[in-house]
Amino acid sequence: MNYLIKGATLPGGRRADIRIEDGAIVLIGRAGAAEGAKVVDADGLIALPGLVDVHTHLREPGREDAETVLSGSRAAAAGGYTCVHAMANTYPVADTAGVVEQVWRLGRDAGYVDVRPVGAVSVGLEGRHLAELAAMARSAAQVRVFSDDGMCVWDAVLMRRALEYVKGIDGVVAQHAQEPRLTEGAQMHEGVVSSQVGLAGWPAVAEESIIARDVLLAEHVGSRLHVCHVSTAGSVEIIRWAKARSIAVTAEVTPHHLLLTDELARTYDPVYKVNPPLRSADDVEAVRQALADGTIDVVGTDHAPHPREAKDCEWAAAAFGMTGLETALPIVHQLMVETGRMTWAHVAEAMSARPARIGRVASQGRPLAVGESANLTLFDPAANWKVVPELLQTASGNTPVAGRQMRGRTVATFYAGRPTVLDGRVLEGVAG
Amino acid sequence: MKHLLSAADLDHDEAVAVLDAAERMAATQAREIKKLPTLRGQTVVNLFFEDSTRTRISFETAAKRLSADVINFSPKGSSVSKGESLKDTVLTLGAMRADAIVVRHPASGAPSRIAGSTWTDASVITAGDGTHQHPTQALLDAMTIRRHLKAGAGDLAGRDLAGLSVMIVGDVLHSRVARSGVDLFTTLGAEVTLVAPATLLPVGVETWPAARFYDLDRALAEAPPDALMMLRVQRERMSSAGGGFFPSPQEYTREYGLDARRAAALAPHAIVLHPGPMNRGLEITSEAADGPRSVVVEQVANGVAVRMAVLYLAMTGEKEPAV
Incomplete structure (x- = not known):
């Protein structure tokens, strides 16, 4: 099936029709008759290159009670994504070629997005021995991003070795920056609110000290470093300094760290428990500014589904994490675009082009142009909708924005020329 | 006052009113017959996830002096991984029609979770939660x-x-x-x-x-x-x-x-x-x-009077005790 998207607004602001044939964009401009193509009315809709998430937890294998590659892929498509990087903290851990190939195949079978497995840096995420990074890189999954996310590669020597080793496979180490000794038992951001509600503090310095060490290591060995979920103003300053020194560091911020603050911990509702924790209003402003000025390169969701029982309990017993794939673009729209801090072209960079480059995904994050693979999404900035967890595609209900109004919604998503979402509905049986 | 979760929940006049109520309760404790009929037929559960004999017997004494039935329950586990969940424990107590639940828990905010949930309609009184409030x-x-x-x-x-x-x-x-x-x-x-x-x-x-x-x-x-x-x-x-x-x-x-x-x-x-x-x-x-x-x-003696006052005000919904 061929498609003709009529009257979309391109990231640069120009209105155009987009014709898709045999999986590729064959025309951008003024199209004539449909010529047998299915017509998609995109009047008033923003066309963006398909979004790419550098940080997703799909939970399969092992925690299919929280999410599967299929349910997570559907959530990604519903949010406008055509590619996600599936983090390695599964059961078993994605630290071998066998596990990453399994995840990659599950993604291909689901057919909604490119599922790019992230390989563990260390065996079992234990921070002691390097996993077989080259085997994962040379597997069918072609892993390029390596991360112990959920755990910090705290040992400076192991981190150095990992940074050095990935140079040979054009890889990148994505660090979950959390000094473990400073965060033993930590429950929330350490500051005014934690002092009052009596939850053990997760100090900003525990993130910042690791980032400072890691950018210096990356400089020393001349390798690529990606910093996951930057959450503090101090981290932003360190990354800004590192970039000024031309250190090859990229950084990510989550939608929830752009939107929410530690004040929510006063509710003791563990849906707001996340790692790194929600920070102060000053930190939120700093990460917004950093995303706008490019110090933070990308928005990564850190979509972290959990079954209900993991959150239906007291705060200290609850799991860390919140979902985000289906609400990321509306949140960025509201906070960054409507406020004039980012253009749509800038959003396309931060949510598609740069994350694809970080992950070395050649077919993704490409501009909307003739000859490119047709990965794109159509976003209605005028649509208002209320988040109802039960109506989302993710298999888990731990969204931190339940009940909130979202500004804008994904109307259609095309993955390699085939629609995965049309008229705001996720399609069935998309696997080709 | 349906719940007492934090001292910060009380404004100046409410706090003074609790102290005044406690003084009236204390006055009754000088009588030969210390027991008041006020909460007869009502059930107070002391739900203690942390050992604290002193606080528990203080609440137990207070409830008994008000003629409430008292059940002491000290679950061993306190998290999903260590036995019955907080939710199931509270649902069980709710099914037994507890009128008030006095909660001590090692996790800050656990009483707030109970009070803010649909697990029970009972009054929730914090008897110490983590490093939060007492x-x-x-x-x-x-x-x-x-x-x-x-x-x-x-x-x-x-x-x-x-x-x-x-x-x-x-x-x-x-x-x-x-x-x-x-x-x-x-x-x-x-x-x-x-x-x-x-x-x-x-x-x-x-x-x-x-x-x-x-x-x-x-x-x-x-x-x-x-x-x-x-x-x-x-x-x-x-x-x-x-x-x-x-x-x-x-x-x-x-x-x-x-x-x-x-x-x-x-x-x-x-x-x-x-x-x-x-x-x-x-x-x-x-x-x-x-x-x-x-x-x-x-x-310690004043603790009993204060807890009598708090149980009374929370469970009867009145502003001051008729004793």
């Missing part, structure tokens, strides 16, 4: 302070703690007693001073409505207290992350302990409080604990 402790401390330092001009009813200086010394970081006390005493108009090594003060304490000192002797000289509260220091604090929060018990005692010398330097009218149980020889010496200024035993 509001009835603050109320009994306030009652004790008011009795000693505000009784000069006749009737106590309606009086607050305005003009008094309350000093809290010790492990503020981990102390729900300190958090509740700062909230309640300042609500009642007192000036609060905290004294501790910086390792035992939380980051963010600078925003609390309290003065701070690292040096106890200097604090006693510069902000002489009318009421001096010594917090319990848990010995395990010396062996936790980072090698401990202070170097040794001997050093802690020298720097922050209340001994006869420091007690003698207090103003003549000043009183000494301790929430118990005391580590004699660590944060307080026996001379100070048993000395003429010590009101520690009286605090």
Whole structure:
């Protein structure tokens, strides 16, 4: 099936029709008759290159009670994504070629997005021995991003070795920056609110000290470093300094760290428990500014589904994490675009082009142009909708924005020329 | 007042009303027959996820003096991984038609989770949650302070703690007693001073409505207290992350302990409080604990009156007791 998207607004602001044939964009401009193509009315809709998430937890294998590659892929498509990087903290851990190939195949079978497995840096995420990074890189999954996310590669020597080793496979180490000794038992951001509600503090310095060490290591060995979920103003300053020194560091911020603050911990509702924790209003402003000025390169969701029982309990017993794939673009729209801090072209960079480059995904994050693979999404900035967890595609209900109004919604998503979402509905049986 | 989750839930007039109610309850306890029929037929569950014989028997005594049926339940596990979940425990108690649940839990906010949930309709009274709050402790401390330092001009009813200086010394970081006390005493108009090594003060304490000192002797000289509260220091604090929060018990005692010398330097009218149980020889010496200024035993007696008042106000929905 061929498609003709009529009257979309391109990231640069120009209105155009987009014709898709045999999986590729064959025309951008003024199209004539449909010529047998299915017509998609995109009047008033923003066309963006398909979004790419550098940080997703799909939970399969092992925690299919929280999410599967299929349910997570559907959530990604519903949010406008055509590619996600599936983090390695599964059961078993994605630290071998066998596990990453399994995840990659599950993604291909689901057919909604490119599922790019992230390989563990260390065996079992234990921070002691390097996993077989080259085997994962040379597997069918072609892993390029390596991360112990959920755990910090705290040992400076192991981190150095990992940074050095990935140079040979054009890889990148994505660090979950959390000094473990400073965060033993930590429950929330350490500051005014934690002092009052009596939850053990997760100090900003525990993130910042690791980032400072890691950018210096990356400089020393001349390798690529990606910093996951930057959450503090101090981290932003360190990354800004590192970039000024031309250190090859990229950084990510989550939608929830752009939107929410530690004040929510006063509710003791563990849906707001996340790692790194929600920070102060000053930190939120700093990460917004950093995303706008490019110090933070990308928005990564850190979509972290959990079954209900993991959150239906007291705060200290609850799991860390919140979902985000289906609400990321509306949140960025509201906070960054409507406020004039980012253009749509800038959003396309931060949510598609740069994350694809970080992950070395050649077919993704490409501009909307003739000859490119047709990965794109159509976003209605005028649509208002209320988040109802039960109506989302993710298999888990731990969204931190339940009940909130979202500004804008994904109307259609095309993955390699085939629609995965049309008229705001996720399609069935998309696997080709 | 349906629930009492935090001392910060009480505004000035509400806090004074609880203290007045507690005084009326205390007056009934001087009678030959101490038991009141007020809560006959109602059920109070003491749900204690943490051991605390003292607080539990205080609540149990209070409920029984009001003729409520009392059930004590001390689940072993306190998390999803360690046995029955909090939710299932509370659902079970709800099914048994508990009218009030008195909760002590090692996790900060657990009582708030119960009160804010659909798991039960019962009144929820916090009896200490993690390092968050212990509001009835603050109320009994306030009652004790008011009795000693505000009784000069006749009737106590309606009086607050305005003009008094309350000093809290010790492990503020981990102390729900300190958090509740700062909230309640300042609500009642007192000036609060905290004294501790910086390792035992939380980051963010600078925003609390309290003065701070690292040096106890200097604090006693510069902000002489009318009421001096010594917090319990848990010995395990010396062996936790980072090698401990202070170097040794001997050093802690020298720097922050209340001994006869420091007690003698207090103003003549000043009183000494301790929430118990005391580590004699660590944060307080026996001379100070048993000395003429010590009101520690009286605090325990006032605890029963305060808990009677809180149970009464929460379970009947009335503003003041008809006793």
